[in-house]
Amino acid sequence: MSRTAEEIGRTAVGPRPLPPLGEQRAAANLSSVDTVLDNGLRVIAVHLPTVPMVEVRLRIPFAGEDPMHAARAEVLAAAILTGTEKRDRVGVDTELALAGGELSAMVDPELLAIGGNALASGFETLLDVLADALTGAVYRDDEVAGERDRLVERITVARSQPNVIARQALQKHRYGDHPITREMPEAADVATVEPADVRALHAAAVLPRNSVLVVVGDIEPKRAVAGIDAALSGWKSDQAAAILPPLPELTPGDLLLVDRPGAVQSQFRLSAQSITRTDPRYPALQLANLAFGGFFSSRLVENIREDKGFTYHARSYPEFTPHGATLLIDTDTASKVTAAALLEIRYELGRLALSPPTESEVDTVRQYAIGSLVTSTSSQGGLASQLAALAVLGHGVDWLVQHPERLKAVTVDDVAAAAAEFFAPTRFTGVIVGDARELDSLRLLGGVRFP
Structure with a gap:
């Protein structure tokens, strides 16, 4: 004879007492490697074999003083994975799909962020596609134009939203004309970005020194670092990625x-x-x-x-x-x-x-x-x-x-x-x-x- 949840939760003298909370334990004894490659890229690799997958997170400092930097950076982030000399957009998407993976990019005044995942067996493919984008993205005219037009539409809508208006007002109030306030460029500025602008920005700013790549998943950390070192050996520069200048201290007030x-x-x-x-x-x-x-x-x-x-x-x-x-x-x-x-x-x-x-x-x-x-x-x-x-x-x-x-x-x-x-x-x-x-x-x- 089955019992209801209410019957299970009660005794003859009243509700059953709840058991005490168990001790909460964060991840410990993680097998990891934290190192800096010859090209200046910091790599953190962690073994966490919960599922046969690998997650990657690349963070590239991406600050810029030029008033047009934010507009160009947005187009770059939208188009960096749309093709290289070796792969067009379809080729990029197909290889990632065959590896059970995906990659995406976004940017803010501080960082260019590229992240994604793949099956552990597809880790080498994921790295190869990532390395190809970092060293060989070509920003074809038609791809840049398409991404730019979509950005103009999205930004036009977003800048009318109350939360965006409030965030922009707060940033200006806190930090004046500091580059951190350019979290969302003007749609009119984005509309003027040309493919040559994006190519030049990539060459000048998508750099390994000061950047960080995190890998977590079903892969031995030393093997992951070795694979990254081999895949990204061609990504190098004597220059360092641009870190956001210090912010002024906030002044309390009205x-x-x-x-x-x-x-x-x-x-x-x-x-x-x-x-x-x-x-x-x-x-x-x-x-x-x-x-x-x-x-x-x-x-x-x-x-x-x-x-x-x-x-x-x-x-x-x-x-x-x-x-x-x-x-x-x-x-x-x-x-x-x-x-x-x-x-x-x-x-x-x-x-x-x-x-x-x-x-x-x-x-x-x-x-x-x-x-x-x-x-x-x-x-x-x-x-x-x-x-x-x-x-x-x-x-x-x-x-x-x-x-x-x-x-x-x-x-x-x-x-x-x-x-x-x-x-x-x-x-x-x-x-x-x-x-x-x-x-x-x-x-x-x-x-x-x-x-």
């Missing part, structure tokens, strides 16, 4: 109201200077951030989403650059509750400093932080992406493996100190993007600069 006539919602984007992962205070700051707005049960979400109903989403999170880090808070609200939402955000910032997370809160966010790390690194793709993000900041496998122990060592007092130091309302600046005619009540709160 929020800037960016007028978006007709908008029915307001976008909040707040930011404060923070610390890098290597700072001994970082694990405590990570937990303080989670308690404030870093996951669904955080104080900020409970207040302005669950209690007040001001928004569907709210979050706080760190953002890392090669030379530093910032904290960000973002949420979107209806125009009519914008001032009330700002009041509650400021209240929660002050409350975190004056009434820091309790022992129960710290235990909860600690479990969440360790569990999230375990989950995100349990797959080959997740581990490869995590390592690639860490590697461009100078870290490696050891940092990832040791981080759970750092989180376990954080005390309630450590979190309270981090909360008081980094979440004081007076540390923040940022933007509110919305219809200024509907937001006059913000003047009552002060600390908002109107256009």
